Amino acid sequence: MHGAVSLARLDGGQIRSDLLELLACPKCRAALMEDADGLRCTGCAATYDVKQGIPVLVPDDVNTVHLEEEHNLALMMKSREQLPEERFNLGQWSLSKREFWAMVRSVVNDSPPKRFVNIGCGFDPSCAEFERLGHTFVNLDLVFDMLAQLRSDCGAASCVNGDVNRIPLKAGAFDYVVSIDLIHHECERLPELLGSFRDLLKPKGILFLEDPNAWGLFQMAKSIFMPRFAYRSLRSAYHTLKRSTHRPADYEFPTNVWRVMALLRxxxxxxxxxxPHTAYPTVSERSYRMYRSLSGSEFVRKYHNYHYMLSAVRA
Ligand SMILES: [Zn+2]
Known part of the structure; x- marks a missing residue:
């Protein structure tokens, strides 16, 4: 499988055999094998490129509107400058990520080495820490450039370019599935999406999920009680007026923590x-002081934060 010819033709890097084992054809779910031009499906014979050591497993019929939006969002999130008015929120964003990964660390069993996948990873360098501990950590994203950057800046060994609607990874192969700020991008098909996360896990594998919370203290009036189309138009007008650096795509909508927990069950x-979360990344410092005064209650920090974060075990 690792013949000299195929390696030479894989444009800047071979795929590690432990990664190849974890891949599946996004069309028919069969295993993939290396061939002279990249990868070939052992089921339907579809062929896929490998660029810079990253298998490109995006299906031909990917939603190109989403792809373009996701590309722009990823660039925006990555290039947000440290404008003075953004400093407080950016600090809160990074605190919320630190809190998320602290939750993961508190649950993950370090030995023997485990398999992780971070679905819709964007530019999240956390993979490096887990790889250092000897785990396999697959970074999956629709935006190729994010993955190329993860490889060059953080040495991420296992990156896969693919679509969350057709996850090109082997079922039942992972100990941990990580999904951060992703599922609200596919809020119209939550049962299917969460079902596909479950299918990736081994029995007793754990899902770690974080997402913007429809029940967040400062967003529930809009996301729970306002019709979606009104919410979307207001949000769009607000971001235009504010000339925001980060403008949510139209198809994004906060998810309901109670509904997500019921679906998972x-x-x-x-x-x-x-x-519980202490960071509340989208409000002014003044509103944050109000949140702090209410968040003495663990219930508020768990269920009425901007994000909810949870772990769930596949039965
Ligand atoms: Zn196939």
Whole structure:
């Protein structure tokens, strides 16, 4: 499988055999093998490129509107300058990520080495820490440039370019599935998406999920009680007026923590646990002081933060 010819033709790097084993054809789910031009499906014979050591497993019929939006969002998120007015929020964003990964660390069993996948990873360098500990950590994203940068800046060994609607990874192969700020991008098809996360896990594998919370203290009036189309138009007008550096795409909508927990239960997850957040990344310092005064209650920090974060075990 690792003949000299195929390696020479894989444009800047071979795929590690442990990664190749984890890949599946996005069209028919069969295993992939290396051939002279990249990768070939052992089921439907579809062929896929490998660029800079990254398998490109985006299906031909990917939603190109989403692809373009995701590309722009990723660039925006990455290039937000440290404008003085953004400093407080950016600090809160990074605190919320630190809190998320602290939750993961508190649950993950370090030995023996485990398999992780971060679905819709964007530019999240956390993979490096887990790789250092000897785990396999797959970074999956629709935006190729994010992955190329993860490889060059953080040495990420296992990157896969693919679509969350057709996850090109082997079922039942992972100990941990990580999904951060992703599922609200596919809020119209939550049951299917969460079902596909479950399918990636081994029995007793754990899903770690974080997403903007429809029940967040400062967003629930809009996201729970206002019709979606009105919410979207208001949000769009607001970001235009404010000339925001980060403007959510139209198809994004906060997810409902209670509904997501109920869906996970229906999908066969157990031990579903929410964790408290202290960071509230989208409000002014003044509103944040109000949140702090209410967030003495763990309930508020778990269920009425901007994000909810949870772990759930596949039965
Ligand atoms: Zn196939």
């Amino acid at each position: 229906e999908l066969g997850f157990e031990n579903i646990r929410c964790y």
